[in-house]
Amino acid sequence: MDTQPTILFVCVHNAGRSQMAAGYARALSGGTVTVLSGGSEPGTGINPVAIEAMREEGIDISRAVPQLLQTDDVRAADAVITMGCGDACPIFPGKRYEDWELDDPAGKDLVTVRRVRDDIRSRVEQLLRELDVEVVAS
Template sequence: MPDLPEVLFVCVHNAGRSQMAAALLDHHAAGRVRVRSAGSAPADTINPAVVAVMDELGLDLAKEFPKPLTTEAVRAADVVITMGCGDACPVFPGKRYLDWRLDDPAGKPVEQVRPIRDEIDARVRELLTELLPAH
């Protein structure tokens, strides 16, 4: 079995954007990409509005939890996608880094989190076409 590309999504709290991105990429990749997410300062729980908007797509984040960013996770990733964590993300030579500027869903109601989710979904689908080009 060939090595799967590995993507790491990083935001500050790992309670919103990076969790949505990881769940969406995992869903769309259907096992063809290894996906992780982490936060530079992880929150205690995932944002309930994020859980709600992902549930609308049939993606259950209820069992997920914010995870701390580790050097090992960055080293293992082929692509590191940051979402507003600034300089907190360690940088290794030879890695591909993308910075997705997205609104932070923290404290926002479901109606305002939905467009953030949809923007992440569009970016994840585009990333997938780069990671897994059609043969």
Template sequence: MSQTYRHPDLSIDQQHALFTAARRLAEEFTGTFGTETIERFLHTSYDQFAIHGKIPNYLPLLAERFARQRLHALARVEGHSDGRPVVLFLCVHNAGRSQMALGFFQHLAADRALAWSGGSEFAGEINPAAVASMAERGIDIAGEFPKPWTEEIVRAADVVITMGCGDACPVYPGKRYEDWELDDPAGRSVEDVRPIRDEIERRVRRLLDDLDIPAA
């Protein structure tokens, strides 16, 4: 990692973790992106999570995961697509509705399509009631994390599903948009989240039908 991207507020361990993350990403995207692009995406991703006060020891890992997603999105924008459709689920906090939709889509579409999610004001953690209600359906979303959306992620998507983010949701020409009116599971019990979960599953299945993607 170049000296240009050293952050004065990082501990030695955090700096080492980011160096290691940059090397992994450089190996993964060899021939697609150069070191400068990879480091810029990694460090801007880190800064976005740091602003929200997430646990410092996890920030390099979150930054690496989000930077990887952003780089894959940028690659698609620049013409490096494998032909699979991409669906982007957006809500306010990226902690409940969009995460449950992402979980169902990934579970049902398997490797036949890609799905990402994001929030206009992303939260610090996934809604525990959403995690528990999805676990009842055999889908584990506990390993996911709230994140923002970025320009390249929206541009790479073929379908954008919005859920309550209103005017904050990004609009780009040439994309299919759907607005799903769903209750926000924030602050609700698992019992109260179940009907929201079931409605999300119904809509995801309908979306897969529309995209001619067989559900697993």
């Protein structure tokens, strides 16, 4: 890809799955992608268990803030990855859309969130490869 791709990760509360995916996309791309994230009903803070699970991977998402999904973000993205936001996500023709079926880590223990985290990592790695982005070790 000649230009830096933009990826938008969306989940309902923008407090767990989408924030973990965004953290991985930034880290595994070495900063060569623009990463956006949002939620249809943003929460008040990032899931502390998701923060801990990502910290184990050397990725700090503790300063992230849940954001309301913006139509302009969808318009700007080359790839839109949804994670359980249903019909709340706007769709524009010509965009790459994927819906990743992932367990919601809200209220789950660290062992469960690690499993979700690892699933997200493998999906982000695959997405980056499909977008012709070199995956860097982290």
